[in-house]
Amino acid sequence: MRNTSRKERLxxxxxxxxxxIGLFIIIGxxxxxxxxxxxxxxxxxxxxxxxIAKATTLGVMMILLGALIYFMVFESHFNSRLLLAILxxxxxxxxxxxxxxxxxxxxxxxxxxxxxxxxxxxxxxKKEKSKSRNL
Amino acid sequence: MVDTFxxxxxxxxxxxxxxxxxxxxxxxxxxxxxxxxxxxxxxxVAVVALLSILLRTSVFLDIILLIGILxxxxxVAFAKYLEKGEIIKRDxxx
Numbered sequence: 001m002r003n004t005s006r007k008e009r010l011x012x013x014x015x016x017x018x019x020x021i022g023l024f025i026i027i028g029x030x031x032x033x034x035x036x037x038x039x040x041x042x043x044x045x046x047x048x049x050x051x052i053a054k055a056t057t058l059g060v061m062m063i064l065l066g067a068l069i070y071f072m073v074f075e076s077h078f079n080s081r082l083l084l085a086i087l088x089x090x091x092x093x094x095x096x097x098x099x100x101x102x103x104x105x106x107x108x109x110x111x112x113x114x115x116x117x118x119x120x121x122x123x124x125x126k127k128e129k130s131k132s133r134n135l
Numbered sequence: 136m137v138d139t140f141x142x143x144x145x146x147x148x149x150x151x152x153x154x155x156x157x158x159x160x161x162x163x164x165x166x167x168x169x170x171x172x173x174x175x176x177x178x179x180v181a182v183v184a185l186l187s188i189l190l191r192t193s194v195f196l197d198i199i200l201l202i203g204i205l206x207x208x209x210x211v212a213f214a215k216y217l218e219k220g221e222i223i224k225r226d227x228x229x
Binding site for chain 1 (some may be wrong): 171
């Protein structure tokens with residue numbers, strides 16, 4: 001009895017839930033597409049890293065959130081591993097982007113011609129100079 | 136209605152992944168290729184999530200966490216290799 005009434009209540013709002021899930025999924029996939037456009041068109045490795053690390057992470061998090069809502073509403077099954085995956089991607093994707101950008105700078109990948117400042121290079125030079133003066 | 140959204144999203148993500156494959160193939164430096172491979176791994180997570188909605192099953196959801204962890208470990212190892220020239224230090228008195 002209680003089960004059928006819940007199902008009836010659910011059927012009234014099914015369209016709204018479907019719309020919300022679809023909105024999450026579409027926005028997430030479009031963000032991934034925009035990240036790829038950035039990866040193709042931007043001039044050097046640092047700007048490409050900036051595009052991919054941010055936009056892809058947000059897009060995938062939105063798609064996983066849509067999947068979480070789908071399984072919660074339509075299959076009535078809360079999947080905690082999906083929530084854990086969202087948190088994990090949110091924590092680790094910026095870290096891997098940072099590590100790759102750092103490795104690219106220290107392995108000597110050049111910046112684009114149009115970039116104007118290089119504060120990290122200036123600071124590294126200053127550090128090198130003070131170290132040689134102390135010796 | 137969800138299925139239509141799912142097909143559109145899968146189409147968009149497949150275009151995104153082929154663009155990243157272009158960057159993997161062409162990318163002038165090694166960090167370019169590593170970044171693009173990391174992005175491919177994260178997009179693969181999205182593909183698995185969309186397919187598990189499409190097939191109406193929740194048994195593939197463990198794979199999402201697994202691919203996320205593997206992509207992170209691979210990227211960290213490659214970044215350390217590029218920066219230091221070795222992944223695990225041989226010095227025992229670290």
